[in-house]
């Protein structure tokens with residue numbers, strides 16, 4: 001893991017964070033940064049043992065941490081201007097929400113037999129919350145790494161991601177896959193990660209976009225059904241696999257399933273489950289083609305696949321919403337936009353777009369105006385660069 005971070009990657013006022021930490025806790029902190037993520041293609045495939053193609057971005061969560069003499073955990077979140085205090089021996093989910101991504105990680109580490117002591121933690125960052133850029137995974141990974149460094153735990157890099165994922169399951173109640181945490185820990189500047197979520201083998205793919213850039217358009221909505229629908233989709237996939245398994249016992253996940261198997265074993269039982277599983281099977285296959293196109297530098301073809309993914313997520317998997325569909329529909333026929341789609345779990349957050357650099361400002365202006373008119377909502381736009389994964393900040 002990169003332990004020394006180049007100063008250009010640090011966007012938040014780290015000097016300010018350090019001072020605020022000292023004011024609050026009276027000592028200097030150890031500083032850790034963990035990035036948010038985008039995903040080029042491969043959505044809702046991670047928990048089906050398929051492939052994903054995420055990248056870490058230049059928006060990150062920053063944590064300051066120090067040891068305490070007692071067994072207390074003292075937290076402060078800059079975004080909420082809130083504190084939270086709990087004993088290490090009594091870690092439990094809090095109604096405040098934000099502490100759970102930190103406490104859940106401490107809890108997982110303890111459950112795996114690592115010995116922690118009391119600690120002070122200060123959290124800041126510039127990953128927009130609820131925007132589908134995995135601020136929660138970034139908090140979890142930053143916490144896991146910060147505790148690892150503070151208490152010299154020597155947790156393997158992959159385990160940091162797995163511990164962070166488990167924390168999300170147990171303390172946040174979302175049965176997420178591994179994509180977000182993996183991307184936050186393993187991100188590499190100028191690369192996407194082609195991750196096989198079954199074997200956990202991965203490959204860095206150079207993300208050379210030439211005259212194009214990645215533009216995120218943030219709907220600024222997060223519909224409340226997102227967590228429950230996410231868990232429901234996951235069970236629908238599991239149901240489909242269980243039905244296929246009755247006939248084909250060698251099958252363990254949708255990764256092993258073909259369309260023919262779905263038609264034979266799932267369609268007669270439940271059309272809706274069939275449609276959901278069909279999307280995942282198609283998306284896993286689509287990602288294989290997308291990776292080949294990226295390797296060949298064929299961004300045009302990659303972009304077309306992103307649009308196909310969006311349509312599948314919207315019509316078949318039903319995890320989009322009118323705001324996301326609007327943003328994709330507005331840009332899909334523009335010849336300076338190669339691809340566009342909703343990104344992440346769904347029901348709000350951002351679309352990801354590959355846009356010719358020279359046209360970005362104009363696109364943001366027109367789409368924002370249309371979005372405001374249609375929904376009465378402000379659109380936020382971010383041109384993102386890829387970045388390295390979780391690391392300690394030594395120089396800044």
Ligand code: GLA
Nearest residue numbers: 043044176177178179344345
């Ligand atoms: C969320 C989850 C990920 C993944 C995506 C959908 O971001 O946390 O594990 O399932 O949704 O691809």
